Amino acid sequence: MRENDPLAAFWMPFTANRAYKAHPRQLAAAKDMHYWDSAGNRILDGTSGLWCSNAGHCRAPIVEAIAKTAATMDFGPTFQLSHPLAFELASRVAELMPEGLDRIFFTNSGSESVDTALKIALAVQRSRGQSTRTRLIGRERGYHGTGFGGISVGGIVNNRRWWQGLPGVDHLPHTHDLARNAFSKGFPQHGAELADDLERLVALHGAETIAAVIVEPMAGSTGVLIPPVGYLQRLRDICTKHGIILIFDEVITAYGRVGGATASGTWGVTPDIITMAKGLTNAAVPMGAVAVSRTIHDDVVNNAADGIELFHGYTYSGHPLASAAGIATLDLYAQEGLFDKADELGAYWADAAHSLRGKPHIIDIRTIGLVAGIELEPRPGAPTKRATELFHACFDNGLLVRATGDIIALSPPLILDKSHIDEMFGKIGELLEGID
Numbered sequence: 093m094r095e096n097d098p099l100a101a102f103w104m105p106f107t108a109n110r111a112y113k114a115h116p117r118q119l120a121a122a123k124d125m126h127y128w129d130s131a132g133n134r135i136l137d138g139t140s141g142l143w144c145s146n147a148g149h150c151r152a153p154i155v156e157a158i159a160k161t162a163a164t165m166d167f168g169p170t171f172q173l174s175h176p177l178a179f180e181l182a183s184r185v186a187e188l189m190p191e192g193l194d195r196i197f198f199t200n201s202g203s204e205s206v207d208t209a210l211k212i213a214l215a216v217q218r219s220r221g222q223s224t225r226t227r228l229i230g231r232e233r234g235y236h237g238t239g240f241g242g243i244s245v246g247g248i249v250n251n252r253r254w255w256q257g258l259p260g261v262d263h264l265p266h267t268h269d270l271a272r273n274a275f276s277k278g279f280p281q282h283g284a285e286l287a288d289d290l291e292r293l294v295a296l297h298g299a300e301t302i303a304a305v306i307v308e309p310m311a312g313s314t315g316v317l318i319p320p321v322g323y324l325q326r327l328r329d330i331c332t333k334h335g336i337i338l339i340f341d342e343v344i345t346a347y348g349r350v351g352g353a354t355a356s357g358t359w360g361v362t363p364d365i366i367t368m369a370k371g372l373t374n375a376a377v378p379m380g381a382v383a384v385s386r387t388i389h390d391d392v393v394n395n396a397a398d399g400i401e402l403f404h405g406y407t408y409s410g411h412p413l414a415s416a417a418g419i420a421t422l423d424l425y426a427q428e429g430l431f432d433k434a435d436e437l438g439a440y441w442a443d444a445a446h447s448l449r450g451k452p453h454i455i456d457i458r459t460i461g462l463v464a465g466i467e468l469e470p471r472p473g474a475p476t477k478r479a480t481e482l483f484h485a486c487f488d489n490g491l492l493v494r495a496t497g498d499i500i501a502l503s504p505p506l507i508l509d510k511s512h513i514d515e516m517f518g519k520i521g522e523l524l525e526g527i528d
């Protein structure tokens with residue numbers, strides 16, 4: 093039976109459905125740096141959609157590649173058969189990864205990439221005769237998507253409290269420390285020692301029970317938590333010392349967000365596995381991927397009996413449309429030098445963001461690459477309300493930002509110029525004056 097309310101059927105993800113449906117704001121079109129809402133208002137995209145469209149929206153080469161592939165071969169399974177585009181994209185992704193991480197498993201989302209990475213980590217420990225290594229370590233305030241693996245290693249209470257996660261999971265402390273690091277530009281100075289908590293977990297559980305550690309090199313979803321100087325290297329060293337697989341979840345940071353193809357490459361700390369999604373196809377077709385070290389790949393594949401080596405995969409792994417979109421996207425990133433944009437504009441971006449210091453309610457501003465987190469003091473008794481109001485005010489005034497908790501996160505398409513930066517921070521500054 094058809095309902096009268098056209099908004100009733102879609103149960104929206106990570107949305108206050110009742111509030112949204114009472115005051116819906118809908119996107120209707122997108123091009124380059126802008127969206128248009130259903131009333132035709134132009135909205136500057138300060139978030140690349142959702143940390144996604146790093147090359148800007150509806151870019152012609154990507155649109156054309158998808159259309160051409162849809163007309164040539166809409167779908168082809170990659171179980172036992174596959175097709176050239178998937179192999180080509182895997183090779184292209186491998187070229188962009190840090191040295192040695194050149195085996196690529198395709199998924200359809202960040203959540204699937206995370207669960208795939210965790211399963212590969214468990215599989216390789218087993219292949220190496222280390223089958224007591226079943227424990228997974230995440231981090232408080234980590235976001236690794238919404239699969240059961242991802243919520244288990246993730247560190248966001250609302251994503252965990254209703255669901256029994258995987259057994260045998262533990263968490264490192266988060267690195268967010270306003271008392272010591274507020275208003276940092278780039279890497280915060282204090283907190284590398286928080287990585288040493290992994291030694292405490294090793295002492296508590298025994299290294300021989302721990303398979304893998306997963307962290308976002310920069311936590312995006314919980315509000316742009318930038319790693320302290322030296323922290324990631326320390327984690328790397330402790331993992332190496334104890335035979336623990338290190339996974340960097342780069343679903344947000346890969347493809348130019350902090351410069352270079354990956355944060356790992358740019359920051360010079362190489363994990364054993366990297367997860368990605370979003371920017372891989374500019375989000376024009378859903379796709380994720382997992383880059384795995386050749387050693388891990390070979391240990392799983394070469395130690396397996398004849399037949400399928402890893403009992404894992406998705407019907408749409410390496411989907412032709414996504415593969416075509418991915419290849420066109422990587423071409424565009426290279427042709428337009430978009431991975432250099434964080435270097436070129438990073439200082440201007442940081443200065444513009446930090447110029448908001450002193451505006452009402454701001455208790456921290458943090459920036460790295462082309463990312464900014466602006467943290468607001470929570471309204472007493474009503475946490476998250478201020479940022480939500482600012483999010484709505486921005487949208488109604490032609491700017492898309494992301495509100496997470498009481499933090500406003502910005503991560504614009506990498507095709508932006510200085511005028512867009514001025515517009516973003518100018519509007520946020522003005523609108524903050526009207527928020528109580």
Ligand SMILES: Cc1ncc(COP(=O)(O)O)c(C=O)c1O
Nearest residue numbers: 201202203235236237341343344
């Ligand atoms: C670091 C990280 N991992 C995983 C995910 C989940 O990705 P998806 O929503 O595509 O499943 C996200 C999404 O924002 C993310 O930021």
